[in-house]
Amino acid sequence: MDSFLKAEGLWFSYINEAEDPPVKTEVLKGVDLDIKKGEFVAILGYNGSGKSTLAKCFNAINIPEKGKAYVDGIDTSDEERLLDIRQRVGMVFQNPDNQIVATIVEEDCAFALENMGVPPAEIRQRVDDALKTVGMYDYREHAVHKLSGGQKQRVAIAGIIAMRPECILLDEPTAMLDPAGRREVMKTIKMLNREQGVTIVLITHYMEEAAQADRVVVIDSGEIMLDGAPKQIFTQVQTLRNLGLDVPQVTELCYELKKAGVDIAQDIIGEEECAKALFELLK
Amino acid sequence: MIKDITIGQYFPGKSPVHRMDPRAKILLTAAFIVMLFVSHNIWGLLVGAAFTLVTFLISRIPLKLMFKSLKPILPIIIFTGLLNLFFIKTGEPYFKWKIFQVTDEGVSTAVFMAVRIICLIIGSSLLTYTTSPIDLTDAIERLLSPLKKIKVPVHELAMMMTIALRFIPTLIEETDKIMSAQKARGADMETGSLMKRAKALIPILVPLFVSSFRRAEELALAMECRCYHGGEGRTRMKQLHLSAVDFFAFIFTAVFFAGVIVLNILL
Amino acid sequence: MAVIKTENLTYIYGEGTPFEKRAVDNVSLEINEGEMIGVIGHTGSGKSTLIQHFNGLLKPSSGNVYIDGERLWEDKARLRQIRFKVGLVFQYPEYQLFEETCYKDIAFGPKNMGLTESEIDIRIKETAEMVGLKSELLEKSPFELSGGQKRRVAIAGVMAMRPKVLILDEPASGLDPKGREQILTMLKDYHTATKSTVMIVSHSMEDVARYADRILVMNRGALYCLDDTEKVFAKADELMAMGLSVPQITRVFARLKEMGVSFNKDVYTTPYAVKTILERLGKSV
Numbered sequence: 001m002d003s004f005l006k007a008e009g010l011w012f013s014y015i016n017e018a019e020d021p022p023v024k025t026e027v028l029k030g031v032d033l034d035i036k037k038g039e040f041v042a043i044l045g046y047n048g049s050g051k052s053t054l055a056k057c058f059n060a061i062n063i064p065e066k067g068k069a070y071v072d073g074i075d076t077s078d079e080e081r082l083l084d085i086r087q088r089v090g091m092v093f094q095n096p097d098n099q100i101v102a103t104i105v106e107e108d109c110a111f112a113l114e115n116m117g118v119p120p121a122e123i124r125q126r127v128d129d130a131l132k133t134v135g136m137y138d139y140r141e142h143a144v145h146k147l148s149g150g151q152k153q154r155v156a157i158a159g160i161i162a163m164r165p166e167c168i169l170l171d172e173p174t175a176m177l178d179p180a181g182r183r184e185v186m187k188t189i190k191m192l193n194r195e196q197g198v199t200i201v202l203i204t205h206y207m208e209e210a211a212q213a214d215r216v217v218v219i220d221s222g223e224i225m226l227d228g229a230p231k232q233i234f235t236q237v238q239t240l241r242n243l244g245l246d247v248p249q250v251t252e253l254c255y256e257l258k259k260a261g262v263d264i265a266q267d268i269i270g271e272e273e274c275a276k277a278l279f280e281l282l283k
Numbered sequence: 284m285i286k287d288i289t290i291g292q293y294f295p296g297k298s299p300v301h302r303m304d305p306r307a308k309i310l311l312t313a314a315f316i317v318m319l320f321v322s323h324n325i326w327g328l329l330v331g332a333a334f335t336l337v338t339f340l341i342s343r344i345p346l347k348l349m350f351k352s353l354k355p356i357l358p359i360i361i362f363t364g365l366l367n368l369f370f371i372k373t374g375e376p377y378f379k380w381k382i383f384q385v386t387d388e389g390v391s392t393a394v395f396m397a398v399r400i401i402c403l404i405i406g407s408s409l410l411t412y413t414t415s416p417i418d419l420t421d422a423i424e425r426l427l428s429p430l431k432k433i434k435v436p437v438h439e440l441a442m443m444m445t446i447a448l449r450f451i452p453t454l455i456e457e458t459d460k461i462m463s464a465q466k467a468r469g470a471d472m473e474t475g476s477l478m479k480r481a482k483a484l485i486p487i488l489v490p491l492f493v494s495s496f497r498r499a500e501e502l503a504l505a506m507e508c509r510c511y512h513g514g515e516g517r518t519r520m521k522q523l524h525l526s527a528v529d530f531f532a533f534i535f536t537a538v539f540f541a542g543v544i545v546l547n548i549l550l
Numbered sequence: 551m552a553v554i555k556t557e558n559l560t561y562i563y564g565e566g567t568p569f570e571k572r573a574v575d576n577v578s579l580e581i582n583e584g585e586m587i588g589v590i591g592h593t594g595s596g597k598s599t600l601i602q603h604f605n606g607l608l609k610p611s612s613g614n615v616y617i618d619g620e621r622l623w624e625d626k627a628r629l630r631q632i633r634f635k636v637g638l639v640f641q642y643p644e645y646q647l648f649e650e651t652c653y654k655d656i657a658f659g660p661k662n663m664g665l666t667e668s669e670i671d672i673r674i675k676e677t678a679e680m681v682g683l684k685s686e687l688l689e690k691s692p693f694e695l696s697g698g699q700k701r702r703v704a705i706a707g708v709m710a711m712r713p714k715v716l717i718l719d720e721p722a723s724g725l726d727p728k729g730r731e732q733i734l735t736m737l738k739d740y741h742t743a744t745k746s747t748v749m750i751v752s753h754s755m756e757d758v759a760r761y762a763d764r765i766l767v768m769n770r771g772a773l774y775c776l777d778d779t780e781k782v783f784a785k786a787d788e789l790m791a792m793g794l795s796v797p798q799i800t801r802v803f804a805r806l807k808e809m810g811v812s813f814n815k816d817v818y819t820t821p822y823a824v825k826t827i828l829e830r831l832g833k834s835v
Contacts, residue, residue, distance in 0.1 A: 083512070101445070101506060104417065110519075124520055144449070180593070180793050249756065253799060278827065282811045283810070465658075470662060
């Protein structure tokens with residue numbers, strides 16, 4: 001498969017000009033990453049590990065200090081191609097309130113297309129399609145501020161998919177939602193990936209969400225520490241704990257049982273497989 | 284609770300006035316205001332009043348709502364009425380006491396002014412009652428777009444209006460929350476001198492400002508991510524179209540306007 | 551003695567308008583001194599409205615609230631005094647910080663109580679240590695701190711009032727796993743050290759299961775139950791039907807039961823699950 005997002009020896013720093021002399025904080029320290037078209041990648045790391053900064057390098061909000069970031073082969077430091085990049089890589093943020101521009105659902109959904117100069121009739125069509133995809137079509141004429149958190153976040157996603165991007169970066173999209181809202185959003189994300197082939201990069205603190213991805217990347221202090229299939233990552237219970245991260249409860253259970261001398265598989269990350277393994281053990 | 288305040292005066296409906304193009308509504312409201320001010324006798328004004336009444340009936344806005352919007356203006360109407368009543372000295376006096384005197388001209392001017400202000404308020408309220416704030420902003424942007432040629436930032440102003448409208452409910456909710464949180468820490472906002480109460484606002488205003496800046500920053504980023512790059516080359520999903528209702532409204536207004544002019548000349 | 555008691559507490563939003571909504575419906579409950587309570591319920595279940603009655607931020611439409619035996623709203627002049635007994639930490643409390651230094655911000659509540667400077671100073675130092683704030687951070691502006699530290703300052707601001715009951719709405723939301731763990735452990739330590747009542751509102755069943763003695767479940771404005779943690783999670787099916795999630799481990803054991811392997815007690819934490827399975831396998835723990 002083709003590479004879609006690519007980071008090569010990526011360095012990035014924030015410079016605080018308010019201090020004298022200006023203080024430079026290195027956030028990304030030589031990141032190499034290659035994300036293929038159609039992949040569903042979860043990025044884990046504690047707050048301040050550099051995961052959001054990395055995501056912002058992939059839609060030219062952050063321009064690397066050293067090294068390169070490519071989107072679909074386009075160099076993100078090429079200012080001429082800025083809009084091309086942003087159309088290809090949409091971004092959804094944590095706080096649903098702060099990314100919705102218009103008062104009415106469908107107006108907000110149309111915002112990006114209006115910016116891109118798409119003809120009105122086509123905007124209408126694409127907005128309707130996008131709202132149907134996330135299941136918010138019936139709310140198209142509703143006021144945004146009256147929706148629930150999960151619904152607002154789905155409107156934000158609709159506003160992005162109306163651009164028909166090939167990839168969506170989601171920066172902790174479920175952090176401010178309740179369990180029901182989280183499920184709504186995760187269902188939408190998975191559907192976009194599985195049915196429409198959209199490349200998904202999901203930054204999250206919820207291990208159960210990361211376990212649903214094809215691939216998990218763990219970032220620590222601006223460097224990639226682990227990169228692999230969820231089964232390979234979550235079974236490294238001790239390493240993850242040392243990095244300030246969690247593992248799904250089922251993985252933790254199997255790990256603790258093994259430690260106590262029980263013969264049980266160590267690559268369990270889902271509920272169903274855990275129940276089956278325990279059943280075999282206890283029947 | 285602050286949350287209960289409804290923002291804007293929009294009263295949703297499906298009347299012909301609601302269905303009009305917002306641009307047409309703005310232009311005709313302007314024409315209506317001119318109509319009220321050019322009529323310089325009571326007959327002309329009555330034509331204006333009839334226009335107001337007919338439009339009001341067509342719009343199907345509840346009478347109660349209209350009274351509500353007139354209420355704050357009432358003191359002004361009474362004040363100007365009294366001023367005209369007592370200080371116009373020309374004409375046949377009805378009544379005289381010390382420096383005060385009421386003449387027939389005073390009475391007619393007082394009534395004339397009162398009717399004019401009431402019509403003015405009802406007419407302009409009809410515009411805001413029947414048009415959503417977003418449609419209004421949209422219409423203003425399009426009507427003013429020729430000004431872009433002389434470098435007036437019409438698009439930017441309209442965008443600011445849109446965002447302000449979007450964030451008013453969010454910020455009201457936030458203010459409510461911060462107030463509750465500070466009250467829970469024992470903040471006292473209800474008692475004490477004016478100075479003390481003003482000082483008690485600091486714990487509310489500082490967090491509100493901080494969070495507004497944070498929101499603004501995040502919103503700007505989100506807008507950039509959605510390809511926002513100013514008004515250049517921008518299209519709109521919703522196109523405004525003049526329809527039969529608007530043409531009818533133009534003719535309707537023109538007839539009344541003509542009536543006022545004719546009465547002005549004849550009387 | 552019950553430190554918080556409600557009798558037929560009902561709260562109606564927008565009474566008499568078309569938007570009228572019964573946010574809290576006829577809730578009677580008692581919360582005892584020194585308990586650690588978890589509060590759960592879906593969004594809009596009335597849990598936030600309920601807790602705002604406990605320190606008189608909202609006035610019941612009908613019914614009563616007693617704090618420490620005293621009826622709220624009986625004497626409006628006493629309201630503020632009673633309010634000091636119940637500390638309420640809202641969701642994302644770091645967004646209400648406003649002072650120039652953390653020290654001054656934590657002092658805001660105690661100052662409003664009318665305490666002396668020296669008493670305030672003692673309390674600030676004590677709470678700063680309790681929430682794990684280094685003393686050199688106290689003179690810094692709260693806006694310079696990291697997200698997790700800001701939250702500690704905000705929580706300390708309420709703790710410094712030494713309330714008999716500390717109520718926190720989603721104290722760990724938005725933090726990373728380590729930050730969550732630290733905040734919740736800190737609250738548990740506070741509970742043990744001060745022997746005060748602590749109520750934690752949370753969406754995370756995993757967290758509630760680990761820290762609470764009793765769980766209060768709200769559903770559509772009504773009190774669904776207030777019971778021991780294990781008894782509440784025994785109703786896993788009903789909780790899931792309400793749109794709440796139960797801990798992943800509880801779901802696994804529910805599945806095992808379907809397959810025909812059942813246990814006497816319900817399992818809701820990992821250590822307990824390990825213990826249960828080892829016992830079944832006949833291994834010593």
